[in-house]
Amino acid sequence: MYDVAIIGAGPAGATLARLLAGRYRVLLVNKRRPTSSPESNSAGKCCGGLLAPDAQGMLSRMGLGLPKSVLVEPQLFVVRAIDVQQRIERYYQRYYINMDRRKFDRWLLSMIPSSVDIRLGCRFKSYESENDSFKIKLVQNNKTYVEHAGILVGADGASSRVRKQADPNHPFPKAYLGVQEWVEADSKLPYFSTIFDPEITDYYCWTIPKGNHLIIGAALHPRRDVFGRFELLKNKLRDYGFRFGKTTRRKGAFILRPVKTQEICTGKNGVALLGEAAGWISPSSAEGLSYAFKSALILAQILRKTPDGFEKHYYQKTRQLRRNIFLKNIKSHFIYDPRLRKIVMKTGFKSMEVYKS
Numbered sequence: 001m002y003d004v005a006i007i008g009a010g011p012a013g014a015t016l017a018r019l020l021a022g023r024y025r026v027l028l029v030n031k032r033r034p035t036s037s038p039e040s041n042s043a044g045k046c047c048g049g050l051l052a053p054d055a056q057g058m059l060s061r062m063g064l065g066l067p068k069s070v071l072v073e074p075q076l077f078v079v080r081a082i083d084v085q086q087r088i089e090r091y092y093q094r095y096y097i098n099m100d101r102r103k104f105d106r107w108l109l110s111m112i113p114s115s116v117d118i119r120l121g122c123r124f125k126s127y128e129s130e131n132d133s134f135k136i137k138l139v140q141n142n143k144t145y146v147e148h149a150g151i152l153v154g155a156d157g158a159s160s161r162v163r164k165q166a167d168p169n170h171p172f173p174k175a176y177l178g179v180q181e182w183v184e185a186d187s188k189l190p191y192f193s194t195i196f197d198p199e200i201t202d203y204y205c206w207t208i209p210k211g212n213h214l215i216i217g218a219a220l221h222p223r224r225d226v227f228g229r230f231e232l233l234k235n236k237l238r239d240y241g242f243r244f245g246k247t248t249r250r251k252g253a254f255i256l257r258p259v260k261t262q263e264i265c266t267g268k269n270g271v272a273l274l275g276e277a278a279g280w281i282s283p284s285s286a287e288g289l290s291y292a293f294k295s296a297l298i299l300a301q302i303l304r305k306t307p308d309g310f311e312k313h314y315y316q317k318t319r320q321l322r323r324n325i326f327l328k329n330i331k332s333h334f335i336y337d338p339r340l341r342k343i344v345m346k347t348g349f350k351s352m353e354v355y356k357s
């Protein structure tokens, strides 16, 4: 019997496991194996791997510095924003850390003390409540078995199975399909590009240089000709002077976009939800790492102090985070409403000039 079972060893789950180790008997399960080779489909989360200033701040708050081994060239200080329909382009100074997401997840896992029972390649199927504990059904190597735990934490990302079972009627955030292709390219473009084009999506598309590759990504409506729209994006990028060669990898994953704070679900009846499973992700930029860390840190602090009634305390202590999502939704209007975006970009507000040699 475990005190806490955490489903999902992404940034949220791995952080919570690390912070609870030694105080509780913790089980951490993850269906993927972030330890396998990058080519393997089960290797890592489909992600841009940009560590935004808020996420950098969270690592500092947790007393962590980033190892050099997770970094990828080039480091980026500029965002190139392209409004395709209105033919406006601007550059903005930003401070991202460009990382290899698979290595980042492995690093987070490597810091978890050995007292935590970690099971990789192990899938959570369902749970049943039993008196004051949970009977948790897991599948590993095609075998189904059961573990017991007093508290169940769903840190299983955008398609959270734990959330679906714990609170099936809770309003769910809009889900986009994030598609990314790794194409061969030289890194002569030292910026992260964001592309706005309603012909492709009402959210956004991006390019991120990664070593000798360029990631081309888009958050697309999952049921509207995903492949056609992605090809359209690539053609439009060529028109903007992007040069790229062979595609070496293509991956996809859901991205949630909580447009109302009511869509965030922190859990109930002995179940807590963390990171994107709860809906913690920026609706304006799809930045999720800082929210994964913040929610894990808040829950860890509560469980370390007052485990009784933790669901209520966790809901209350995440008030600031909900407020933050509310404000990001206001900011979203200035980014995604074409008329407001045009005004912001035309004025050149906070933009900078970039001299190309």
Ligand SMILES: Cc1cc2nc3c(=O)[nH]c(=O)nc-3n(C[C@H](O)[C@H](O)[C@H](O)COP(=O)(O)OP(=O)(O)OC[C@H]3O[C@@H](n4cnc5c(N)ncnc54)[C@H](O)[C@@H]3O)c2cc1C
Binding pocket: 007, 008, 009, 010, 011, 012, 013, 029, 030, 031, 032, 045, 046, 047, 048, 049, 050, 051, 052, 055, 122, 123, 124, 125, 155, 156, 157, 158, 160, 161, 178, 179, 180, 217, 252, 253, 254, 255, 274, 275, 276, 277, 281, 286, 287, 288, 289, 290, 292
């Ligand atoms: C295409 C794309 C690009 C993105 N780019 C960025 C970026 O550059 N910067 C940024 O900050 N954010 C980015 N995000 C968002 C960010 O990746 C997520 O918000 C963040 O990873 C959430 O962390 P998490 O720990 O909550 O969930 P996840 O990282 O999704 O981890 C969930 C874990 O749970 C496991 N799991 C799922 N189901 C089960 C199950 N049934 N049983 C066991 N294990 C399970 C998964 O294998 C996974 O390891 C991007 C998202 C996408 C889709």
